[in-house]
Amino acid sequence: MKRAEICEALAPLKIVDYPEVPPPPPKGVVVKITYSGVCHSDVHIWEDEMDMGDGVKMKLTAGKFIKFPLAPGHEIAGIIEAVGSEAGSEVKVGDAVVVYPWLACLQCDLCTHGQPNLCLNAVERIGAAKHGGFATHVVVPITSGAVVKIPKGLAPEVACMVPCSGITTYNAVLKTKERVTEMVRMKGNAKLLIIGAGGLGMWCIQFAKALLPPETKVFSADISEEKLQMAKEANADDTILWSKDANEQEILAQTMQRSGGVFDAVIDLVGAGATSQRAFNLTERGGIQVNVGLFGGNMKIPLIVLALHTKCVQGVCVGAPHHLEDCLKLVAEKKLKPPPLEFFTLDQATEALTRLKEGTMKGRGILKL
Ligand SMILES: [Zn+2]
Ligand SMILES: [Zn+2]
Known part of the structure; x- marks a missing residue:
């Protein structure tokens, strides 16, 4: 398994090779990533800074939900490679899916009633609290509401953008x-x-x-x-x-x-x-x-x-899991066109973030794994 990890703000991402792919969590899955979108939020994480207004800059790693080293990336499409022992039959090995990355505590009323994007205890957020899509594989802790099959006819390089x-x-x-x-x-x-x-x-x-x-x-x-x-x-x-x-x-x-x-x-x-x-x-x-x-x-x-x-x-802070299902369907049915795509390899992750930061990306940058 390979990841492009942020180790230090604005430093080139470190490409790290791991000898093994982690096993799936009991209720979750491991997804072998095919495409991973590059988003402005990834740039904010890389910069480790957000402008809170009145000249106040917030250091993201000062909070508990973002720690380096971190593989960013929350626009993930891939193939299910392994399913946990208690994950049920909703998805199976070989399914083409996108990942809903905005998971939070998985336990509170918001999380268990389909609004994890509003939960502040974002300990499971993929690409922020947990390693994300700038990698060959990603671990997803649950299946329900977190992995959604890509509708027929929708290309994975387009589907990966839908979760964000x-x-x-x-x-x-x-x-x-x-x-x-x-x-x-x-x-x-x-x-x-x-x-x-x-x-x-x-x-x-x-x-x-x-x-x-x-x-x-x-x-x-x-x-x-x-x-x-x-x-x-x-x-x-x-x-x-x-x-x-x-x-x-x-x-x-x-x-x-x-x-x-x-x-x-x-x-x-x-x-x-x-x-x-x-x-x-x-x-x-x-x-x-x-x-x-x-x-x-x-x-x-x-x-x-x-x-x-x-x-x-x-x-508006992203959307809920049900938005993801509805939105994927709409994009597939109406054949909505993606913005122009520009592809990068995992090794070019730093270049992709730099281009986005400088505003020279035309349309959407996508890592092709
Ligand atoms: Zn995003
Ligand atoms: Zn929660």
Whole structure:
């Protein structure tokens, strides 16, 4: 078994060869990895830092859930190689699966009722508390809700993205559905703005087109013209280029001119102070802002505006296991297109993280094992 392990923040990952593959836990499985997505959260782990706002940087290894050495990676597709003695018959050796990595304590009410993504005691989180997908094999402690068979016709290199970038954007779109549907009922149409046209943006646009009423106009905004081109290919109804040189008032005015006013829902896939503040200012009265991205920082909410405009600011942390099953089905059935993929070997894990950190990855980086 081979792993690419972070031993020190921002240092090249160490490729370690182990003589043996660990045995499966009694209720779990060992998955031989075929593809493993490279996500921005992996970059945060590698940097060992998160921007908590007001200049406060949090060292991730200062908490108990991330310790180095660690093989990061939580977008995992593979083949079941070994099944534990008490794992039941839900999955068997040879099944092609994806792994739900957002496992937590496995015991509390949230974990046992299908919402482990909300449990704070994340002792089993794969790619964070436990070794993840930057490896030839991964150990999964349970089967139910943690390994899901890949539907027929869905390529594993696409399926591997669904447990993170897939369900996160799927869940974000679902959060806007009630408001958007209500607006369509009242005025015959609705407007959704999706901020960020990278890998997450591609999924988010397609989920919005698949899940929201057809009268919803989906806009994609980004600072990169090239990425907006991808947004058009993913079927965004319109795109808005946010110039780095323009001031905030100009950007707000230009955006509203393009869309014909503020938006019923805004999904911020970047989650930087500047983008989230803009999202708040671009949300219609009664509308919803969904925050997904973890760039970090903070935004100011004038409390009078929040109340008088009856706005909702909603956070989304990935999704629950049932989102993963539904989302895999949707991607397979509707033949949703993945963002452009760029493949790396396990030995190139450091290069993949560096490219993502520098913002030079076009679409999604995938390790091919
Ligand atoms: Zn991720
Ligand atoms: Zn729990």
